[in-house]
Amino acid sequence: MDTAREFLENITAADQGDRVSRLRFAPHKPHAEPSFYEYSVLRGVRVESVRCGSTLYCSFTVPARLIDRNGKLSAGAIASLVDEIGAAAIHKCGKPMDVSVDMSIAYISDAKMNDELEITSRCLGQRGSYHSTGVLIRNRTTGEIVAQGRHSLFSLPATASKL
Template sequence: MMDWQQLERDVSVKLFDAFTVAGLRVDAIEPGRAMICSFTVPPRLTDASKRMHGGALASLVDLVGTAVFFAGGSPVTGVSLEITISYLNAARANEELEIESRILSIGEKTGCVTVEIRNKATGEVIAHGRHTKYLAIVSSKL
């Protein structure tokens, strides 16, 4: 018997990954401290004026901010407690972005990172984010 709910979850995750972050490249990892990625803005993530959607930028802050916890030595990526993003400039279709994530702290139960998204050619800051996560391993009673 097919588990339709599991199939729907699997397809949703694969669709989200393919739609939002296909093409994300890891350029450098500084163990215990930071990670730098590159991403070329695909036209599918832009609006009518060819500017990247804020939600797509938020996804980059979330995903790259989460991944850097592994570089910091955390065995888990945890659950988001807070994400704040300052949108400073527009990224446009086909521009290459550099996403730098730095660990601010990793404690027993929580961790916090910053994520800066820049235009790779000009160095102009597109967005700056801060991501706090609950890192303790929890078991569900569900």
């Protein structure tokens, strides 16, 4: 991980595409370790509480690595937070992560570097192996809603397929 970070930090705009295309990562071991993607996006998220009824409360200070060219938390980082934290609200320990089926996000206001965010994720409903979650990202200082997302996921059934 440190090698990749050093590599990316030393890239100039002129050789960015060429050097990034030569990056090689060891294969990811699912459920055994976080992926590069998960590590990058979720590093710094603190779970504050988990309440009955599948509600997850987190806090997050916006780091420089997730800021876009305009100095704001990037839309991709917000989508990743909705994806990962929405899935965490319904995840059952010892089971594979559920697969995202659909996600919609309303980007309402901006968050800047070092803003403290509150992220609330809750299960909205379940029908069979299909779950729906809602994720609300709010600026802790101003109270403004940064984004609101809905996330639908599918989990593998407990019984084996008959195909």
